[in-house]
Amino acid sequence: MKHYSAFAIAREALRNHTGWQRAWRDAQPKSRYDVVIVGAGGHGLATAYHLGKNHGITNVAVIEKGWLGGGNTGRNTTIIRSNYLQDPSAAIYEKSRALYETMSQDLNYNVMFSPRGVMMLAQTEHEVRGYKRTAHANGLQGVQTEFISPKRVKERCPIIELKGPRYPVLGALWQPRAGTARHDAVAWGYARACSNMGMDIIQQCEVTGIRSEGGRVTGVSTSKGEIDCGKLCMVVAGHSGRLAEMAGFRLPVESVALQALVSEPIKPCMDVVVMANTVHGYMSQSDKGEMVIGGGADGYNNYTQRGSFHHIEETVRALIETFPMISRLKMLRQWGGIVDMTGDRSPIISKTPLENCFINCGWGTGGFKAIPGSGWATAEMVANGTPGPLAEAFGLERFREGRFIDESVAAGVAH
Amino acid sequence: MLILTCPYCGTAADETELHPGGEAHVVRAGPEADEDTFEAYLFQRANPRGVHFERWRHSHGCGKWFHAARDTLTMQVHGTYPAQVTEPPQDILDAIEEARAR
Ligand SMILES: Cc1cc2nc3c(=O)[nH]c(=O)nc-3n(C[C@H](O)[C@H](O)[C@H](O)COP(=O)(O)OP(=O)(O)OC[C@H]3O[C@@H](n4cnc5c(N)ncnc54)[C@H](O)[C@@H]3O)c2cc1C
Ligand SMILES: [Zn+2]
Numbered sequence: 001m002k003h004y005s006a007f008a009i010a011r012e013a014l015r016n017h018t019g020w021q022r023a024w025r026d027a028q029p030k031s032r033y034d035v036v037i038v039g040a041g042g043h044g045l046a047t048a049y050h051l052g053k054n055h056g057i058t059n060v061a062v063i064e065k066g067w068l069g070g071g072n073t074g075r076n077t078t079i080i081r082s083n084y085l086q087d088p089s090a091a092i093y094e095k096s097r098a099l100y101e102t103m104s105q106d107l108n109y110n111v112m113f114s115p116r117g118v119m120m121l122a123q124t125e126h127e128v129r130g131y132k133r134t135a136h137a138n139g140l141q142g143v144q145t146e147f148i149s150p151k152r153v154k155e156r157c158p159i160i161e162l163k164g165p166r167y168p169v170l171g172a173l174w175q176p177r178a179g180t181a182r183h184d185a186v187a188w189g190y191a192r193a194c195s196n197m198g199m200d201i202i203q204q205c206e207v208t209g210i211r212s213e214g215g216r217v218t219g220v221s222t223s224k225g226e227i228d229c230g231k232l233c234m235v236v237a238g239h240s241g242r243l244a245e246m247a248g249f250r251l252p253v254e255s256v257a258l259q260a261l262v263s264e265p266i267k268p269c270m271d272v273v274v275m276a277n278t279v280h281g282y283m284s285q286s287d288k289g290e291m292v293i294g295g296g297a298d299g300y301n302n303y304t305q306r307g308s309f310h311h312i313e314e315t316v317r318a319l320i321e322t323f324p325m326i327s328r329l330k331m332l333r334q335w336g337g338i339v340d341m342t343g344d345r346s347p348i349i350s351k352t353p354l355e356n357c358f359i360n361c362g363w364g365t366g367g368f369k370a371i372p373g374s375g376w377a378t379a380e381m382v383a384n385g386t387p388g389p390l391a392e393a394f395g396l397e398r399f400r401e402g403r404f405i406d407e408s409v410a411a412g413v414a415h
Numbered sequence: 416m417l418i419l420t421c422p423y424c425g426t427a428a429d430e431t432e433l434h435p436g437g438e439a440h441v442v443r444a445g446p447e448a449d450e451d452t453f454e455a456y457l458f459q460r461a462n463p464r465g466v467h468f469e470r471w472r473h474s475h476g477c478g479k480w481f482h483a484a485r486d487t488l489t490m491q492v493h494g495t496y497p498a499q500v501t502e503p504p505q506d507i508l509d510a511i512e513e514a515r516a517r
Contacts, residue, residue, distance in 0.1 A: 241462030252458035254437070255487075300417075300435035303464045303488045309416060310431050343458050400454040 001196045004108050023188055024195035029202050029227050033061045035382060036220060036229035038207045038243060040064035041073040042183075042368065043360050044235035045190035045201075046375020047382065049107075052197040054376065055383035060199040061229075062191075063222060065206035069187030072237050073368065075305075075337035077260050077294040079273055079284070080369040081118045081178035083145045085134050086405050088393035089346060090141035095390060096373025100181060103372060109189030111181045112287065116272055118178035119148075119156060121322070123167035123278040131173035138175075145175045156272050164321040167278055180273060180284055186371060210246040210357075217247070217357045233358045233382050238303070238338030240361035249353045251361070252399050253340045257307035258297040258365050261315075261334040263326070265289030279318030283326075291326060293319060297339060297365055307336035339364045344404035349378055349391040358382050359396075417485075422495045424477040436470030439482045440502055464488050466511055468503055471495075484511060 002008065002021055012019050035051060037044045040062045051057040064070075080100055082093035099106075100113045122128040131147055138145040150162050153172045162169045191201050202224065209221035210232070219228035234243045238255040265288050275282035280296045295315025298307055312334060320327045342348060342362040347370070349360050360378045363370060377390035387395060393405060417430040426432075437460065444456035461467065467487050472480050482500070484493040484507050493514060494507045 239464070242464055250455065250459040251462070252460065254460050254462050255464075298435075300437075300469065300485075301462060301467050301487045302490075304490060308430060399458045400450055 001192065004110075023192040024201055027061075027195075027200035027202050029061060029063075029205065029222065029224050030200065031226075032219075032228040033200070034059040034230040035233065036060075036227060036231075037062045037233045037235055038220070039071070039234065039236035039239075040068045040187070040191070040201060040203065041071045041235065041237060042069070042186055042190070042371035043073075043237075043363065043374050043378070044233075045187060045194060046371045047233060047235060047360065047378040048194045048199055048375075049190050050375045050379035051383060052194065052199065054379055057383055058197045058199055060194070061227065062194065062199065062201050063205050063207055063220070063227070064201070064203045065223075067203055068191055068201065069184055072337040072339060073187050073371070074184055075260070075335055076183055076368040077282070077284070077292050078180040078183050078368055079118060079178075079275070079282070080113070080181060081175050082143050082369070083118070083120070083134060083138055083173055083175045083178070084407055085137050086346075086407060087141060088405050089407055090138065090143050092373045092377060092390050092394075093370055094141070094143050094373075095376065096370045097178065099372035099376065100369075101177075103181070103186070103189070107189035107193045109185060109192055111185040111189055113179065113181040115177045115179040117156065117174065117176045118273040118275065119153060120173040120275045120277060121153070121169050122147075122171045122173070123164075123169060123276065125170070127278055128170050131171070134173055143175075144177060145173055148172050148174045157270050157274055159269055159323050159325050160274065161322060161324050166321060169322075178273070183368060186368075190375075207243065207246070210243070212247065212354055212357075215353075216355045231356045231358070231382055232354075233360065233378065235360045235378070237340045237361060237363065237367070240340050240359065244352075244359070247352065247354055247357060251348070251359075252343050252396075253348070253362055254301055255303060255338050255340055256298045256300065257302040257304060257336040258294075258339045259307040259311055259334060259336045260292065260294040261312060261331050262286070262293065263291040263329040263331050266291070266329065269325070274322070276318060276322050279321065281315040281318040281322070283319055283323065290332065291329060297341070303338055305336045305338055341365075343399065344406050345408040346405035347374070347394055348396055349374065349381060349387060349394040350396040351381070351386070352396070356385075417490065417492075419471060419483050419492060420495050421473040421476055421479070422481050422497050423479045424473065426473070426476050428473060428476055432473065432475040434472040434474040436472055436480065439468040439470045442501075466493065470498065
């Protein structure tokens, strides 16, 4: 596959762009692979990439029922941060954030990582204490964050109203190297790199059954026929419950709809990401100028990829209090994704009751930021048959053993 | 907007008037239960892409808990019924069958 470079752009400009190639091969399934990954979202693709890159395993297929990145990976608001409270979370999210810094170079694909800084507003005394605690925890974990004053909040983001009617801004948790990236590019970049290593990315191919024998998976049934595999890894986010059911086990996961919306494009007005967790809303400006807005998840199980309108009303109401200048903006689009929520709001990277079957799920409302680190950790687990240091705390057994990684208190909002 | 009829007061309530309470008919594990049963009771949930039996509270109305049978893919509501039962009543199951046959 040809290398992308400034030189390539110049060359193609001179010959009317006739020399570009497909970014990845449109593969059809072979009868057997060493590893089959179900789900070509960011986490499935990153797992495949790191299986090849870190462990030399390239006889791999990534099977996707729809189109690549058409799940939550192509529907999220792209916030990348690592200011979590618990140590296992900080380790994997910070690994991930660090990998985002060099992802464009690693993949030879511009994922537009923009470490513009993320600000989480403290709007109650309780939040002030909580975020100060997180800043201290992050200091011990080696994650660079800081609690900043309202004055510095206003300097970083002049369009903020500090004295909102309900919740004045009392400060913020600031992570300067957090930011955003282009979600589609992350999926496309990984797909191209995987295809380059000889892996098959198979779209429009739904897994409909899992075959097993004596506690081991032997293969999957798909809409494009039977595929045998040495190992199986399920990475299907909101559809994890269905895949687990096919394999004969249950999960501590529920699927709910989470929504986002974007406004018409306007001139640059904010160059940081702002999250307001008490009032439930967050906002950033895309490179095209749209205000990208996200809010709360539905409280009930749902597979419709829509979500309830009252969440949008609540989110927009909250954001207008915080950013009065957006009150006259027109909203262009609204959409939903089916997110996989666990009891402690932390992900699952785990072995399963079937010996050679692994699962990565439960990223819920906040897994875009985790894609590279999660892929790294999941590949390690699939290659070695057992989780490594990044993944071991995230095993399914933590629920039975009461070793939760409780981020529901730390995060409080969907992102 | 999701609308559920409260089986107690008969109000056709908007979802903003209600509070979702998760999977219905979960059997409470007693002190003698083994770890597997207790884990299943506390954490493992039916997460169907289809009919889901679930608990709701008419929180801004009569305040009572009730059950609903709702399809998570189509959002079709097959009916609501009181909370004092350990499994879905026959008329609800019939309504689901009928919807499937159609
Ligand atoms: C509105 C919204 C906003 C969000 N905002 C943020 C944010 O700002 N920051 C952040 O970090 N995270 C955010 N998230 C969460 C993030 O999008 C997800 O956690 C992440 O993208 C999950 O990636 P994934 O690869 O696990 O899942 P997905 O991208 O959903 O991929 C799973 C894939 O599996 C496929 N699949 C399912 N069943 C089958 C089957 N039977 N056979 C074959 N394929 C199958 C699906 O089609 C899908 O493509 C947001 C999510 C939403 C919905
Ligand atoms: Zn009522």
